[in-house]
Amino acid sequence: MIPDKAPKEDVFHGSEELKKEAHIPSFEKYKELYMKSIDHPDEFWGDVAKDFFWKTKHTGPFLEYNFDVTKGEIYVKFMEGATTNICYNLLDRNVHDRKLGDNVAFYCTFQKHLSAPQRYQYESISNRRRFKAASSSTEQIELDRKSDTETAQRETDREGKEKTRPVPQVPWDPEVDLCWHSLIRGASDECEPEWCESEDPLFILYTSGSTGKPKGVLHTVSGYMLYTATTFKLVFDHQPGDVYWCTADIGWITGHSYITYGPLANGATSVLFEGLPTYPDVGRMWEIVDKYSVTKFYTAPTAIRMLMKFGSDPVVKYKRESLKVLGTVGEPINPEAWQWYYNVVGDKRCPIVDTFWQTETGGHVLTPLPAATPMKPGSATFPFFGVVPAILNESGEELEGPSEGYLVFKQPWPGVMRTVYGNQQRFETTYFKKFPGYYVTGDGCRRDKDGYYWITGRIDDMLNVSGHLLSTAEVESALVEHEAVAEAAVVGRPHPVKGESLYCFVTLNDGVTYNRPLEAELKKQVREKIGAIATPDYIQNAPGLPKTRSGKIMRRVLRKIACDERDLGDISTLADSSVVEQLFQNRCCPAV
Ligand code: 7RM
Numbered sequence: 060m061i062p063d064k065a066p067k068e069d070v071f072h073g074s075e076e077l078k079k080e081a082h083i084p085s086f087e088k089y090k091e092l093y094m095k096s097i098d099h100p101d102e103f104w105g106d107v108a109k110d111f112f113w114k115t116k117h118t119g120p121f122l123e124y125n126f127d128v129t130k131g132e133i134y135v136k137f138m139e140g141a142t143t144n145i146c147y148n149l150l151d152r153n154v155h156d157r158k159l160g161d162n163v164a165f166y167c168t169f170q171k172h173l174s175a176p177q178r179y180q181y182e183s184i185s186n187r188r189r190f191k192a193a194s195s196s197t198e199q200i201e202l203d204r205k206s207d208t209e210t211a212q213r214e215t216d217r218e219g220k221e222k223t224r225p226v227p228q229v230p231w232d233p234e235v236d237l238c239w240h241s242l243i244r245g246a247s248d249e250c251e252p253e254w255c256e257s258e259d260p261l262f263i264l265y266t267s268g269s270t271g272k273p274k275g276v277l278h279t280v281s282g283y284m285l286y287t288a289t290t291f292k293l294v295f296d297h298q299p300g301d302v303y304w305c306t307a308d309i310g311w312i313t314g315h316s317y318i319t320y321g322p323l324a325n326g327a328t329s330v331l332f333e334g335l336p337t338y339p340d341v342g343r344m345w346e347i348v349d350k351y352s353v354t355k356f357y358t359a360p361t362a363i364r365m366l367m368k369f370g371s372d373p374v375v376k377y378k379r380e381s382l383k384v385l386g387t388v389g390e391p392i393n394p395e396a397w398q399w400y401y402n403v404v405g406d407k408r409c410p411i412v413d414t415f416w417q418t419e420t421g422g423h424v425l426t427p428l429p430a431a432t433p434m435k436p437g438s439a440t441f442p443f444f445g446v447v448p449a450i451l452n453e454s455g456e457e458l459e460g461p462s463e464g465y466l467v468f469k470q471p472w473p474g475v476m477r478t479v480y481g482n483q484q485r486f487e488t489t490y491f492k493k494f495p496g497y498y499v500t501g502d503g504c505r506r507d508k509d510g511y512y513w514i515t516g517r518i519d520d521m522l523n524v525s526g527h528l529l530s531t532a533e534v535e536s537a538l539v540e541h542e543a544v545a546e547a548a549v550v551g552r553p554h555p556v557k558g559e560s561l562y563c564f565v566t567l568n569d570g571v572t573y574n575r576p577l578e579a580e581l582k583k584q585v586r587e588k589i590g591a592i593a594t595p596d597y598i599q600n601a602p603g604l605p606k607t608r609s610g611k612i613m614r615r616v617l618r619k620i621a622c623d624e625r626d627l628g629d630i631s632t633l634a635d636s637s638v639v640e641q642l643f644q645n646r647c648c649p650a651v
Contacts, residue, residue, distance in 0.1 A: 061090050061441055066509040070433035071401065073410040077383060081296050081430030089431040089441075096444035103444065104473060107285050108138070111324075112152050114254045117141035117281075124471045127496045133487050135471040136258055137282035144252035145261060145284050149323035151252075159326040179243075257281035263480045264312055266418040267607070267632045274489065275480030276312075276418045283316075283421050284324060286474025290422040290443060291321030294412050295355045295384055296429045302381070304330040304347070305357040311609040312418040313388055316474075317357060321422070336362055341369045345377035345404075356404075357386035361546075361610030363396045363404075368545040368569045371403045379406065384429045386412040389610055391514050393536035397436035415439035415514050417500065419490070421474030424448075425512050437536070438511045445472035448512060450504055455494045458506075465518065466504035467497035503530055520614050522551045523559050527592045531614065534595075537588040538563060541581055543571045548604050548612045552597070552621040560596035562621035564604060564642070573600035597621070599647045603638035605630075620646060 065086040078084045083092065096103040101121045118140030125134055150173045154160040160173075258279045265273040291297060303322055307313035322329050330351050336344050344366070348356060366374070385405050392400075392413055401411055411434060415425040424446045425439040432440050442448050447469040450458045458464055468475075475498065479486040493499050503515040515521075515530030522529040531549050538547035546566040551559035565581065567573060578598050586594045605616040619627050620642045630636065 060510065061093055062510045063090065065433045067433075070435055071410070072433050073430040074408055077296070077410065078430040080298055081428075082293055083296075083428045083431045086431050086433070089428055093442070093444055097447060100445060104138075104285060107289050111148050111284065111288075112143060112156070114142040114144070115140070117257065122471065122473070126470065126491065126498060128487055128491045129495045132483070133491050135282075135475055135477055137279075137285075137473045138257040141257045141281055142254040143257070143281060143284070144255055145280055145320070147252045148284060149320065153323070153326040157326055162326060163328045164323065165329050165331040255280045258477070260477075260480075262315065264315065264418055266312075267629070274482070274485060276476045277478050277480045278421055278474070279477050282473030282475070284320065286422045286472060287316040287321040288324035290426075290474075291317060291327070292325050293428055294414060294423050294426050294443070295357070295386065297322075297325050297327055297355070301327060301354045301383075302330065302351050303327050303355045303357075304332065304351070304353045305386075306332060306336070306344070306362065307357070307359070307388075308608050312421075313357075313609065316422050336366065340373065341366055342373040342376055345374050345379055348379055348382060349377045352381040354381050354383045355386070356382060356384070357388065359389040359610040360387055360392040360396055361390065361606065361612075363387065363392070363400050364539070364546045367396060367399050368566075370569070371399075374403050379404065382406075382409050384412060385409045386414055388414045388416070390612070391516060391532040391536075392437060393532070393539045394436040395536065395539050401436070410434060411436075413437070413439045415502075415512075419476045420472075420500075421476065424468070424472070425514075435507075435509075435511055438507075438513045440511055442512075443472070448504075449497065450506055451494055451497070461506055461508050463503070463505040463515070465494070466500045466502045466512070466514070467494055468500070469497060471498070517614075520550075522549070522561060524551075524561065524592055525557045529561075529589070529593055533589060534561065534563070534585060534593055537585045537593070538565055538581060538595075540588065541584050543567050543577055544581070545569075546604060548601070548614060548617055549595075550614050550618045550621050552618070554596070561593065562597045562599070562617075563595045564599050564601035564617060566601050566604060597647050599642070599645060601638075601642055601645075603635065603641065605636075605639055605642070606634050607632045608634045617642075 073081075083089050092103070104121045117138035119136065119138070121138055123136040123139065125131055153162075154173055258281070261278045261280045261283055263275040263277050265275050267273045295301075295303060297303070305313065305317045305322075307318060309315075309318055318329065318331065330347060330353060332347065334343070344358075347353070382405060385400055387400070397411060397413070401407060401409070405411070410427065410429040412427050412429055413434075414423040416423045423443050425441065425448065426443055427434050427440040434440065449467050449469055450462050451465045451467055452458055453464075476486075479489070490499050491497070501518055503518050503521060505513040505515055507513065514532070516532040520531045522531065522534070534549045535547040538544050538549070544565050545568045548564045550562050550564075552562040554560035563581075571577075581598055582595050605613045607613060613630075613633060616627055616630060616633070616639060619625070620639070623643070623646060625643075627639070630639070633639070
């Protein structure tokens with residue numbers, strides 16, 4: 060349950076200035092609206108839906124569902140019977156209804172995006188590819204493919220220099236190939252959208268998970284549209300004049316929900332960035348923040364920790380006066396990194412929205428609202444509207460008050476996934492079987508005395524040392540609190556007596572060298588912060604850690620390294636495979 064009053068001690072507050080203009084200006088207002096979203100979802104989502112274009116109205120209730128496997132098939136239906144088009148809502152509506160046609164979308168206007176298919180010149184085709192996700196025309200994509208290969212050699216590389224690549228020879232087949240130029244010449248700017256049903260598939264995004272084959276997470280049109288639009292608007296407190304920048308990879312769910320759909324649905328102005336935060340130097344992010352006067356900035360803890368390694372000089376070199384709200388996503392943010400983000404990057408002025416969510420949830424599910432929720436460093440705080448979390452113990456009993464266990468959700472919100480594409484069985488087994496009646500996130504979670512939620516990491520990554528369950532986040536956070544450590548990853552290594560022993564990988568700050576006294580200090584630090592049970596058995600110096608492209612540490616790979624097992628399984632999502640070989644070479648040989 061959400062407390063009536065927000066706590067007053069050990070919390071950080073959004074500025075008074077922010078509260079003045081905010082959509083949700085106080086904790087009381089949040090609570091009031093939250094209760095409405097749970098008790099009267101039809102009214103709550105009905106109000107949200109008013110801002111969107113519907114070709115036909117819904118005929119069914121706003122939300123219909125079954126979350127209980129013992130009662131039949133799992134399903135979620137939102138606004139059944141309504142027809143709309145998401146691309147129309149993201150582009151046409153902004154131009155025609157909201158008169159935002161001349162506003163910058165991605166430093167390129169909405170009007171230009173709308174009439175894009177008629178203008179594309181060679182140079183722009185690779186840009187438009189980014190909009191495929193929002194495009195309703197499959198023929199267009201077919202056309203793109205041929206043009207893309209033709210223009211491959213002209214694509215610029217990360218450094219922005221022209222690169223010459225061999226042109227793939229695609230023979231012209233008059234049976235299937237059409238000439239772009241002759242088709243586009245004289246084509247009309249108008250194209251009637253394809254009117255889709257609410258529950259028509261929108262996209263399928265494959266998520267690897269820690270084990271098993273990737274699952275095709277299916278999202279549908281209306282629910283995903285309203286959910287990403289609403290979370291974007293309220294979690295970043297979107298206001299006219301904002302310049303928003305999400306540094307995520309567009310292929311990650313964060314790129315879908317919070318670079319593409321959410322911001323465009325709000326007519327927001329965004330910075331779209333393809334590049335490295337460390338090139339040409341580690342001040343790149345803040346240089347861009349100043350250049351475009353970015354007001355809302357969203358990145359991952361891994362990026363924050365990486366930049367933190369280089370200290371505050373490269374940050375304070377830039378003004379960053381435009382910043383108003385900072386966001387993080389992807390992993391638990393350790394309080395150390397939170398403090399740095401808050402104090403250095405945000406100059407103690409900007410609230411941090413620590414947004415917990417998954418590919419499966421479509422949008423934020425646990426998150427602060429910048430002007431309403433007092434923040435605690437490392438906590439994703441409270442549920443978003445329509446979301447009802449619970450913490451269960453191993454027997455599936457709901458825990459009340461301060462507690463720790465499995466994070467689950469008791470009812471759907473509009474943006475939740477609808478199925479695993481082509482495998483409803485796997486959908487039900489993965490998310491609904493363990494605890495009938497609940498959506499199981501697979502994450503561990505703690506709730507404190509004030510009702511705040513703290514994600515402790517994936518349940519599969521939990522460590523079991525002599526029967527004591529330890530969260531990876533907790534041990535890693537204790538290591539990172541040491542001034543020498545930039546990043547840490549902890550895994551369990553089988554132990555004949557304890558069950559598991561702690562094998563810790565640490566990346567040191569720029570300029571620090573690894574040695575025995577430091578190792579001893581680190582062991583002592585964890586022991587003091589958490590307890591004797593958490594004393595690391597092994598610590599390995601790790602100049603780099605295996606991560607996915609979205610920055611998540613692949614602990615599954617680290618577990619193999621800790622045990623010197625070379626068969627790593629599927630590592631296709633690994634961003635940089637060279638780090639793995641390096642880690643195998645520098646293993647600490649257990650002194651048995
Ligand atoms: C958005 C995204 C999902 C998993 C999720 C968690 C972890 C994400 C946070 C977080 C703690 C956060 N989608 N996670 N955000 N843990 N605090 N704010 O990351 O499908 O790629 O990953 O990421 O374990 O289950 S995802």
